[in-house]
Structure formats: C-alpha cells, structure tokens
Amino acid sequence: MGEPQRVNFWGIPMWAHYVFWIIILSSAVIMFYGIYRRYLLWRAGKPEMRTDRLGERTVNFLKYAIAQIKILRQRYPAFMHLFHFWAFTLLFLGTVFATLDADILPPLFGYKLLAGHRYLFYKLVLDISAFFMIFGVLMAWYRRYVVKLERLDRDWRFALTTSLLILIGLSGLTIEGLHFAGIGDPSWGIWAPIGFALGHLFAGMSHQAILNWHLFFWFFHFLCVGTLFATLPLTQIFHVFLAPVNTFFGTLESHGALIKPIENIEEAEILGVGRIQDFTWHDLFSFDACVECGRCQEVCPAYATDQPLSPKKLILSLREYMTRHADQLLHPPEQDVDESGMPAGEILFGEDGISYDTIWSCTTCGACMTECPVLIEHVPLITEMRRYATLMEGEIPDTLGSTLTLIERSGNPWGISRQDRTKWAEGLDVPLISEKGETDILYWVGCAGAYDPRNQKVSQALVKILKAAGVDFAILGNEEQCCGDSARRAGNEWLYQTLAEANIELLKQYKFNRILVQCPHGYNTLLNEYPKFGGRFEVVHHSQFIAELMARGKIKLREDSDRKKFTFHDPCYLGRYNGIYEEPRDAIVASGLQLVEMEKNRDKAMCCGGGGAHVWMEDKGDKRINYARMDQVIATGAEGLGVACPFCMIMLTDAAGARGVDESLEIKDIAEIVAEHLA
Ligand code: SF4
Numbered sequence: 001m002g003e004p005q006r007v008n009f010w011g012i013p014m015w016a017h018y019v020f021w022i023i024i025l026s027s028a029v030i031m032f033y034g035i036y037r038r039y040l041l042w043r044a045g046k047p048e049m050r051t052d053r054l055g056e057r058t059v060n061f062l063k064y065a066i067a068q069i070k071i072l073r074q075r076y077p078a079f080m081h082l083f084h085f086w087a088f089t090l091l092f093l094g095t096v097f098a099t100l101d102a103d104i105l106p107p108l109f110g111y112k113l114l115a116g117h118r119y120l121f122y123k124l125v126l127d128i129s130a131f132f133m134i135f136g137v138l139m140a141w142y143r144r145y146v147v148k149l150e151r152l153d154r155d156w157r158f159a160l161t162t163s164l165l166i167l168i169g170l171s172g173l174t175i176e177g178l179h180f181a182g183i184g185d186p187s188w189g190i191w192a193p194i195g196f197a198l199g200h201l202f203a204g205m206s207h208q209a210i211l212n213w214h215l216f217f218w219f220f221h222f223l224c225v226g227t228l229f230a231t232l233p234l235t236q237i238f239h240v241f242l243a244p245v246n247t248f249f250g251t252l253e254s255h256g257a258l259i260k261p262i263e264n265i266e267e268a269e270i271l272g273v274g275r276i277q278d279f280t281w282h283d284l285f286s287f288d289a290c291v292e293c294g295r296c297q298e299v300c301p302a303y304a305t306d307q308p309l310s311p312k313k314l315i316l317s318l319r320e321y322m323t324r325h326a327d328q329l330l331h332p333p334e335q336d337v338d339e340s341g342m343p344a345g346e347i348l349f350g351e352d353g354i355s356y357d358t359i360w361s362c363t364t365c366g367a368c369m370t371e372c373p374v375l376i377e378h379v380p381l382i383t384e385m386r387r388y389a390t391l392m393e394g395e396i397p398d399t400l401g402s403t404l405t406l407i408e409r410s411g412n413p414w415g416i417s418r419q420d421r422t423k424w425a426e427g428l429d430v431p432l433i434s435e436k437g438e439t440d441i442l443y444w445v446g447c448a449g450a451y452d453p454r455n456q457k458v459s460q461a462l463v464k465i466l467k468a469a470g471v472d473f474a475i476l477g478n479e480e481q482c483c484g485d486s487a488r489r490a491g492n493e494w495l496y497q498t499l500a501e502a503n504i505e506l507l508k509q510y511k512f513n514r515i516l517v518q519c520p521h522g523y524n525t526l527l528n529e530y531p532k533f534g535g536r537f538e539v540v541h542h543s544q545f546i547a548e549l550m551a552r553g554k555i556k557l558r559e560d561s562d563r564k565k566f567t568f569h570d571p572c573y574l575g576r577y578n579g580i581y582e583e584p585r586d587a588i589v590a591s592g593l594q595l596v597e598m599e600k601n602r603d604k605a606m607c608c609g610g611g612g613a614h615v616w617m618e619d620k621g622d623k624r625i626n627y628a629r630m631d632q633v634i635a636t637g638a639e640g641l642g643v644a645c646p647f648c649m650i651m652l653t654d655a656a657g658a659r660g661v662d663e664s665l666e667i668k669d670i671a672e673i674v675a676e677h678l679a
C-alpha cells in the first residue's frame with residue numbers, strides 16, 4: 001500500500017456530488033442572506049469609533065476570545081467551552097483544508113496537501129475534535145436538561161443546534177468507520193482511533209452494503225450540515241461567531257467611566273437612547289453577540305432580589321425589539337423630532353419594549369460586565385436609556401427627581417446650605433486651600449462626608465490620620481460641590497456636565513499635587529470621568545493613601561486588644577471599577593483585627609444597593625439588595641463590618657437595623673478603624 005492520503009468523495013457516485021453541492025450552496029446562500037439582513041440592521045445604527053487602537057484591541061481579542069479568560073472564572077463551563085471552541089475551530093479548519101485539498105491545490109498547483117504524515121496528523125486532530133464536540137454538547141445538555149440552571153434557556157433553537165452538532169459528529173465518525181471497513185483496515189488507521197474502532201463494527205458487511213450505508217450517512221451528514229448553515233443566523237451558533245468579534249470592539253476605556261458623554265448637549269435634539277435608531281452600530285451588534293449564557297443574570301443583585309431586571313433578558317429584549325422594528329431602524333424618519341418638537345418614531349419604552357422599572361432597577365454595580373464573556377456593556381446601555389427617560393420623558397423615580405433638584409439648587413443631594421459644608425470640621429483646625437494657596441494633598445470631602453452625620457465621623461477620622469502623619473493638606477470648604485456621580489447615573493447628563501465643568505474650573509485655580517477622596521463614587525468620577533471634560537488630576541482613594549502612609553512609616557498602628565473578627569464589603573466603584581481590593585483589607589489587618597471574608601468578595605462582591613443613584617431611591621418590600629448583603633455579612637459571624645464608601649455605610653447601616661443587628665455589629669469605615677488604632 002502506498003503513502004496514506006485523503007481520497008476525496010470516496011465511494012460517492014457522481015450524481016451525489018451534484019446533490020451535495022446543491023445542498024451546501026443553497027444552505028450557504030440562505031445563511032449568508034440571513035447574516036446580510038442582520039448586517040444591514042447593525043449598519044443602520046449611529047456611528048461610533050470602535051476600530052481605533054488596533055494593538056490594544058488585538059490584545060483584548062487574544063485575552064477574551066482566544067484565551068477566554070472570563071469563561072475560566074467558572075470551572076465546568078470553562079471546560080465545556082474549551083471543548084466546543086477548539087473542537088469547532090479545528091473541525092472548521094479541517095473542512096477548509098479538505099476543500100483546498102480536493103478542489104484547489106491539486107488542479108492548480110499539482111500539490112497534494114493531505115498526504116503522508118500531514119494526513120495522519122489531520123486525521124488524528126479531526127477524530128479527537130469530533131469526540132470533544134460531542135462530549136461538549138453532552139455537558140451542555142446536562143446543565144440545561146438535568147441540572148436545569150435557571151440562567152440558561154431551554155428553547156427550540158438550542159435543542160435544534162445541539163442535536164445537529166451531535167448528529168454531525170456521530171455521522172462523521174460513522175462515515176469514517178465505514179470508509180475504513182471499505183478499504184480494509186489500513187495500517188495507519190490507528191491515527192483516527194475512533195473511526196478506526198467503529199470500522200470494526202462493520203467488518204462482516206459486504207462491500208456493497210458498506211458503500212450503501214456510507215452513501216446514506218454521507219448524505220445524512222451533509223443534510224445536517226446544510227440545516228446548521230441555513231438556520232445559523234437564528235441560533236446561538238451565530239452569536240458564538242459574533243462573540244469573539246465583539247471582544248475586539250469592546251471599550252478600551254476604564255469601566256468606571258461612562259463612555260459616551262452627550263456631545264454638544266445644548267444643541268442635541270435627542271438626549272440619550274429612546275428609539276431603536278438612537279443606538280450605535282456597536283450597541284446593535286452587541287445585542288446579537290450575546291451568547292445567552294446568563295452569567296450576568298446570575299450575579300445581578302437586582303435580579304437576585306426579585307426586581308424587574310435581568311441584564312440577560314434586557315439584552316435579549318433589545319435584540320428582539322431590533323428585529324421587530326427593523327423597518328424603523330432601516331428607514332428612520334428624516335427628522336429626529338416632528339413638527340411639535342416630539343421625538344419622531346416609536347419609543348422603546350412601554351409594553352411593547354423595555355419598561356422604565358427595568359432601567360431604574362439597576363444599581364450600576366458592574367457585576368454583569370465583569371462576568372460577561374463577550375464584553376457587553378450593560379451599564380452604559382442602561383444609562384443611555386435613563387438619559388432619555390430623565391431628560392426627554394421626565395420618567396424618573398420621584399425621590400430621585402427631588403434629589404436632583406436639591407443638587408441643582410444647593411450643590412449637594414441633602415439640600416443643605418453650601419455655607420454649612422464645613423460644619424463637620426468645626427474645632428478640627430482644617431485648613432482651606434483658598435487661604436493656604438497651595439498644598440500637597442487636596443482633600444475632596446464629598447457631599448456625604450460633609451453633610452451626612454454618620455459619614456461626617458469618617459471625615460473627622462480621616463483628618464485625625466492626616467494630622468497624625470503630618471500630611472500637608474487642605475480642603476475646598478464651601479467651594480466644593482457635588483461631583484455629579486448620582487446625576488450622571490440618574491441620566492441627568494446636563495446636570496452632571498454643569499457640575500463637572502464648574503468643579504474642574506475650580507480645581508484648576510489651585511495648586512496641589514494630589515486629590516484625596518474618601519467616596520469611591522467621587523474617586524471614580526474625578527479619576528475616570530473628568531479627563532473627558534479637560535480635568536486631568538492625580539486622584540487617590542483614602543484606602544490607598546492610608547496604605548501608603550503605613551508603608552512609609554508615617555503612621556503606626558497598635559493591635560486591637562480584642563482581636564475582633566471583621567469582614568470587609570468591597571464597594572463596586574472601588575473594587576470592580578477601579579481594581580482596589582487589598583488596601584482596605586491591609587488597613588483592617590494592620591489594626592490587629594481578624595479579617596474574615598464573605599463568600600462573595602472582591603470582584604464577585606454583591607452591591608450594597610446604593611450605586612447608580614439608588615441611595616436616593618425608595619426601596620419597598622422585604623427583599624432588598626442591602627438586606628441580602630447584610631445577610632451575607634451576618635453569615636460570616638463577624639463582630640464588625642469594614643466599609644470604604646459612604647453609600648455602603650448608609651445602605652448597610654440601614655440593613656443592620658432592619659435585620660436587628662445594629663447593636664451587635666459594628667459598622668466602621670476603614671478610616672475610623674485606623675484612626676482608633678493609631679499608636
Ligand atoms: S450593573 Fe449590577 S444591577 Fe445593573 S444590571 Fe448589571 S449586575 Fe444588575
């Protein structure tokens with residue numbers, strides 16, 4: 001026997017070749033037509049730059065699409081996806097090589113690609129890939145139909161696609177076995193171990209029977225492949241192809257920054273997103289890229305507490321809305337507003353689309369974006385819709401609307417006079433930068449630190465630390481006003497931009513080296529969002545600054561005599577959005593307290609329920625996010641809870657009262673813990 005090589009169309013009569021090409025080409029035409037229709041929809045979105053900084057985008061693609069680092073966060077799906085991904089990729093490449101080998105290379109170049117050792121290696125890889133593809137699908141079935149994970153849907157598309165994959169894999173291996181039986185057990189057959197083993201099952205059959213069955217399975221195999229192709233634009237497989245592309249288009253900005261400011265806000269006729277044609281092409285593309293894994297839903301605190309929001313369902317509803325309103329997207333009204341000045345075209349909100357309650361349930365905690373393997377940007381999308389709801393429709397929760405009015409009038413959400421902004425510092429001899437002229441550290445106290453009685457104590461503790469360390473610092477005093485975080489997350493971009501511009505102008509008047517902030521929301525806003533408005537400052541959170549003072553030996557701490565057990569709650573805007581996890585824990589440990597972790601900690605931590613301007617909204621019922629988080633605190637058996645955010649302090653103190661542990665559980669900011677343990 002000569003060198004092993006691929007025999008194209010072994011045992012297949014000529015008429016069957018034509019039928020094969022009819023099946024494959026017609027299904028490919030149906031598939032490409034379906035993809036083209038979706039492409040037309042994406043293209044109809046508003047422009048957005050997502051093709052710049054190609055090097056960084058390629059790195060993201062390698063990290064998230066090839067190495068799939070987000071999928072690796074959970075072991076079972078990690079293995080399952082690795083099997084699917086590599087089996088699929090290798091089988092696809094195998095088909096490309098087979099086509100090259102059959103119809104292109106030999107006739108054009110007289111070169112046989114799949115021959116000798118190359119062919120043996122090819123057989124081995126494809127055989128194993130087919131096995132792992134089947135195994136991966138069985139794992140997926142187990143999760144959907146046996147474990148019945150809530151986050152995964154069990155619909156006809158999934159059943160059809162996975163059944164087709166199994167049938168394609170099994171029929172492919174059977175064809176191979178029949179081929180081996182037909183050519184009589186070649187010595188190299190072991191290079192395709194599964195097909196070779198199957199071949200022995202057909203050993204007793206006549207040659208004609210083998211040929212007949214081979215032809216039958218060959219047709220069956222390609223009918224399944226054709227059906228898979230033709231239905232691809234409707235099924236999860238399509239989204240699996242789009243997902244890696246979406247990782248390439250993912251934002252390169254810090255996740256803490258809301259990435260789409262409204263440009264020329266005074267002149268814009270439509271503020272935010274309220275109609276399907278207001279989304280950008282990337283938004284629309286990302287709806288189709290969702291692979292429906294439900295990881296976002298599983299970690300969403302709003303979903304966990306029965307509020308009307310599932311980030312997965314939101315994205316899928318938007319996808320479905322895009323399909324149903326394709327006509328409006330492809331042929332939008334010529335003018336954005338009609339003669340009466342109202343937005344032209346059907347509005348996204350309402351029974352037929354997205355409910356206002358859904359978008360107002362989000363705390364912007366970012367857990368969904370941290371988990372999403374395909375980098376879908378839920379929070380910017382939700383905020384865009386909130387902008388429309390707030391600025392175009394006035395559809396904003398009552399208490400939040402009143403808070404924004406207070407910010408507008410008094411420069412702070414408490415509505416207390418600006419003249420009282422420094423009352424917390426009375427008797428502490430805290431210098432004002434307006435009097436001092438310049439300083440090393442400009443301490444941005446924030447509205448909560450200035451006005452909320454509980455958080456004023458945190459400001460006082462921080463001043464004690466700064467003085468003990470001999471830090472050259474000053475505050476803005478009555479000149480400081482709200483940073484704008486709540487206004488922006490509530491969709492009032494106009495108010496946010498007004499505040500941001502005024503603050504930046506004020507800060508630019510003074511000379512300082514760094515801004516020290518105790519509120520993660522203010523920290524995130526000044527660090528990540530003000531640069532877009534021309535305010536580039538060096539900003540440090542108080543947990544980082546305290547860690548720095550300890551490391552430089554500027555403050556010394558004495559060990560807690562009782563060695564109390566403390567747990568720490570990671571604020572979303574400090575942890576997930578800005579990657580600060582260890583510094584607050586270092587302060588707790590350095591104070592001699594015993595640190596115990598909640599099950600959900602660091603980037604998996606559950607929100608306190610106060611972000612996204614929720615601290616200003618009225619929650620009803622017994623299932624609240626802050627209560628659920630407090631239950632997790634109580635489960636640790638800790639005697640104390642460390643926080644590093646004024647909103648977390650407010651929400652969790654409220655929850656401790658509701659759960660009846662306000663007497664037994666100390667809740668302290670890390671500045672207070674450190675100040676109490678200063679040596
Ligand atoms: S940001 Fe948080 S609350 Fe909002 S959808 Fe995502 S996980 Fe849910």
Ligand code: SF4
Pocket residue numbers: 289290291292293294295296297311312315368371372373374375376
């Ligand atoms: S949005 Fe992301 S995490 Fe959520 S279901 Fe879709 S792919 Fe999964």
